[in-house]
Amino acid sequence: MKAKLTPFIKIHLLLLLFCACFLFTGTLCAQVNTPSFITHTIEKGQSLYSIAAMYGVEQSEIIKYNPKCDEKIIAGQTLQIPVPANNETLAANGTFHTITQGETLYQLTVRYGVTAQAICRANPGLSATNFKIGQVVRIPRQETTTETGEASPAPTMNKQQTSTANIKEAVKPRCREMHKVQKKETIYTLCRMYGITEEELKLANPELNKKPLKKGMLLCIPYTHVPATNISSSGSSNDEQSNRELFRNNAKEAKRYSTIRCALILPFLDGIPDKDKARAVEYYEGFLISLDSLKHQGVNIDLYTYNEGTETASINPILNKPEMKDMHIIFGPFYQKHIKPLADFAQANSISLVVPFTGKDNTVFNNPFVYQINTPQSYLYSDVYDHFSRNFPNAKVIFVEATQGVPEKAEFIKGFKIHLSHRGVDYKLLPETAVTSQYAAAMDKNGQPTIFIPTSGSNLTLIKILPQLKLLIRENPDANVHLFGFPEWQTYTKDHLETFFEIDTYFYTSFYTNNLLPASLNFTRKYLRWYGKEMDDRYPKYGMLGFDTGYYFLKGLSKYGNLFEQELHSFNLPPVQTGFKFSRVNNWGGFVNRKVFFIHLSRDYRMERLDFD
Helix, strand or coil: CCCCCCHHHHHHHHHHHHHHHHHHHHHHHHHCCCCEEEEEECCCCCCHHHHHHHHCCCHHHHHHHCCCCCCCCCCCCEEEEEECCCCHHHHHHCEEEECCCCCCHHHHHHHHCCCHHHHHHHCCCCCCCCCCCCCEEEECCCEEECCCCCEEECCCCCHHHHHHHHHHHHHCCCEEEEEECCCCCCHHHHHHHHCCCHHHHHHHCHHHHCCCCCCCCEEEEECCCCCHHHECCCCCECCCCCHHHHHHHCCCCCCCCCCEEEEEEECCCCCCCHHHHHHHHHHHHHHHHHHHHHHCCCCCEEEEEEECCCCCCCCHHHHCCHHHHHCCEEECCCCHHHHHHHHHHHHHCCCEEEECCCCCCCHHHCCCCEEECCCCHHHHHHHHHHHHHHHCCCCEEEEEECCCCCHHHHHHHHHHHHHHHHCCCCEEEEECCCCHHHHHHHCCCCCCCEEEEECCCCHHHHHHHHHHHHHHHHHCCCCCEEEEECHHHHHHHHHHHHHHHHCCEEEEECECCCCCCHHHHHHHHHHHHHHCCCCCCCCCCHHHHHHHHHHHHHHHHHHHHHHHHHHCCCCCCCCCCECCCEEECCCCCCEEECCCEEEEECCCCCEEEEECC
16 A cells, blocks of 8 residues: 655655755855955956966856956956966965055065065065055965975875864964053054954954944954064064065075076987978077177186977986086977976076977966067067057058958957957958959048058968059059058068068068168178078078077176076167067066067168067
8 A cells, every 4th residue: 555645744855855955055065166366457468368377277267257358358457367276376386366455565474474585486576666456476385494494385284184283273372462452543553563464353353343443442363374473562573664675685686607507408319300400400500609709708608408309208308417407597498398397497496498489388477487589479469559559540440351361360350450449440341352442442531541451461362462552552652551461471572572662561570680781691691601501591580599599698697697687678689680578477477578570661662670669
């Protein structure tokens, strides 16, 4: 016989089932890794990709909490960056902190229980000048002091140790002392007196969240990470110094190098693809010419050269060589897969690492010792847009929509359109099949510049549009018309140089040379004399790249020693081909090269390089 369930029993069972589900769901929710958030202010050149790389999070997570940021991000806006508790970047390096109004470096040392020296070391880009609201800093892990007096990371505890620690913490008094509020005392003055934060004081005294501070109130003064022995009864603190004092006290001690120890890591020997080996050898040859130039100026350099091997080879055998830890600077590697292990080694041993080739690696965003020569795309594009707007403030912009080679310029064109729209500049579109009359109709009728910009850098696109533009100029000789384009156009000057001049052409690039320039002419002659051959006729020329990077960094180290990075803003050398203008990507990361030229081929047949500060 089957028992029937009464309506009351059914309802009771459903309630029990609901409660069980609720409890089960609550357990799952309790295990969810709830993120904390960092407020990041977007700077010029930063992309969603670079910001994600800085904090070790996925782009999709940033988009989740900042809807539509994948469509456009604009300098000056803020993003909420979610950082899960199990984030690997934080586990290895500490945490991040966004500076708030009125906050000081001293207060950060109190809040996180780390020294000012440790914060300065973790944030070499931070200074008393830029320590301001909105800046994000990396807070290193707490350190303990060993018997030798050296700082070491706080040890991790196993479960038994954690349990013991928790027991000890439970019996420790909650308040280190009680304070009776005196006349004219405020929360701010009390926090300064006891070296605690307002958050810590209110956490120990919840009533302060409901009623104001009054004379006669008894307050619990909580323990903090900073020992209370430094705080006197008068309320002054030996550690309470201004930002300027703390940064000055923790500045690097200047060191000059009588002989610069330099390593060069490139693929040279058998097993390397011929095109890679040829470029690596040409870079090395140009590098040797830079050493010769510096030798004649009295600069002493010990050069160590290593074979990087194939792209799949390990570079650990090179890093294990005892002399490597004594280098002042390393140039290389050629292959992107070798950058991370080499950069980790450089950071562990405080060695500058110059990465001359790829611009697609993200190691620079978390390693303060990396100098990336090849500008990351987002930074390059941002600077191009700014320079364009300054050079053509009232121009009418016409994008000529290409059918070939479009994907490689899609991000550039998309960002350009966003930039123009943000500045209130209207732009028009023309198909690459447009005829001369359509180009004429699109021109500005008030004499302001009209700039035609193809959406592809391919030679095929140029072949299609140049005849129409040439005819436009001949039919309208007084028209204020220009063509604007891309670095690869340097390669096409043999085919289109005459037309480029006739239609007044500009293109942007981070590297440029021509044999009419004295520096280029002298280097080309010297290279031919040394090696009995000409450089590969591709851009950038790797021989010139080797010379420019070697001469710039080794000259800088000889002049400024270990303080070279602090003098980058004032250190300027005329390049043979590659310009340098370095800026740090964030307070804890490395440097990217943000030098951009505009090359102008004018109608009076002059070729000029427009340099931007």
